Amino acid sequence: MSDAVTAHDLHKTYPGGVRALAGLTLTVRAGEVFGLLGPNGAGKSSTVKILTTLARPDSGTATVAGHDVLRHPDRVRREIGVVPQRSALDPMASGRDNLTLQARIFGIRGFRRRVDELLERFGLTEAAGRPVRGWSGGMQRRLDVVLALVHKPGVLFLDEPTTGLDPEGRAQLWTEIARLAADESMAILLTTHYLDEADRLAGRLAIVDGGRIVTEGTPAQLKGELRGDAVHLELHLAPDGPQARQAISHVAGLRDVALDGRTLSARADDGAAAVPAALAALESAGIGVATVTVARPSLDDVYLRHAGRRFSSPGVAA
Numbered sequence: 001m002s003d004a005v006t007a008h009d010l011h012k013t014y015p016g017g018v019r020a021l022a023g024l025t026l027t028v029r030a031g032e033v034f035g036l037l038g039p040n041g042a043g044k045s046s047t048v049k050i051l052t053t054l055a056r057p058d059s060g061t062a063t064v065a066g067h068d069v070l071r072h073p074d075r076v077r078r079e080i081g082v083v084p085q086r087s088a089l090d091p092m093a094s095g096r097d098n099l100t101l102q103a104r105i106f107g108i109r110g111f112r113r114r115v116d117e118l119l120e121r122f123g124l125t126e127a128a129g130r131p132v133r134g135w136s137g138g139m140q141r142r143l144d145v146v147l148a149l150v151h152k153p154g155v156l157f158l159d160e161p162t163t164g165l166d167p168e169g170r171a172q173l174w175t176e177i178a179r180l181a182a183d184e185s186m187a188i189l190l191t192t193h194y195l196d197e198a199d200r201l202a203g204r205l206a207i208v209d210g211g212r213i214v215t216e217g218t219p220a221q222l223k224g225e226l227r228g229d230a231v232h233l234e235l236h237l238a239p240d241g242p243q244a245r246q247a248i249s250h251v252a253g254l255r256d257v258a259l260d261g262r263t264l265s266a267r268a269d270d271g272a273a274a275v276p277a278a279l280a281a282l283e284s285a286g287i288g289v290a291t292v293t294v295a296r297p298s299l300d301d302v303y304l305r306h307a308g309r310r311f312s313s314p315g316v317a318a
């Protein structure tokens with residue numbers, strides 16, 4: 001299967017010295033949904049901007065649908081659909097007028113049928129004649145996706161598509177995205193800072209942190225790397241952290257002990273069996289524990305392992 005998107009060793013530093021990309025490399029295969037998962041500021045949007053020809057890297061190379069993004073940006077633009085983080089809809093125009101304008105820009109013949117089909121498929125036919133500003137956030141976002149699909153792109157970029165949507169709007173859009181990927185055999189590059197979104201939609205995903213990919217694989221592979229259970233112990237007092245970490249580092253059955261704020265995390269082949277010994281060790285060190293949880297590994301645990309902190313740490317938006 002050919003590669004729909006390749007990025008090799010992308011570097012980008014913005015004026016003022018903010019380093020957004022520090023050697024990012026990724027490949028999206030034709031027909032797959034690839035998730036780029038990372039917290040705010042990780043470099044996801046900078047990657048999308050380069051791949052969609054809206055920004056240039058300082059160094060590195062990239063191709064989309066077989067075209068070099070720097071040498072043939074016009075060819076790339078014809079092959080891609082982009083749903084940007086901020087909606088590009090004209091709020092005063094109707095849904096149908098927004099789509100018609102887009103179809104004309106791309107010079108699509110017989111676009112009325114295509115527009116009607118897409119409106120129907122995304123459940124927007126009834127609202128299509130009304131100005132977009134009166135639509136719900138979820139409907140507007142679905143129209144953003146439709147807008148990106150009018151010219152039948154082979155590669156679709158979705159930049160944090162569900163940010164700001166209520167749970168119902170998110171669930172509906174997830175269903176549409178999953179269906180799109182299955183029906184259209186289109187490559188989709190999805191950026192998100194929602195772990196559950198990446199888990200649900202991406203066939204493969206890469207975790208991006210500090211402008212580079214720290215790990216990649218299928219969600220199941222990434223979680224499978226983490227043998228056994230995830231044990232999380234929340235301490236009463238954050239300053240106890242280092243001593244608590246020391247205290248449980250010798251407990252039999254626990255490994256990969258990490259401290260983030262006042263939460264100690266560890267892996268265990270049998271979490272339930274290891275917890276009593278961990279609690280006893282902490283008690284004899286005079287350290288109070290507020291909560292204990294034992295769970296199957298999640299993508300959050302994968303993130304912790306590779307980025308060295310929890311996804312939901314202060315300063316890391318989840």
Ligand SMILES: Nc1ncnc2c1ncn2[C@@H]1O[C@H](COP(=O)(O)OP(=O)(O)OP(=O)(O)O)[C@@H](O)[C@H]1O
Nearest residue numbers: 014018019020038039040041042043044045046047
């Ligand atoms: N135009 C710009 N000028 C200066 N700094 C920028 C610019 N765009 C992005 N940055 C900085 O580059 C870093 C990476 O930003 P980027 O938007 O690529 O990350 P992100 O993972 O998409 O985050 P978000 O989810 O907030 O969009 C951040 O520190 C950001 O503040």
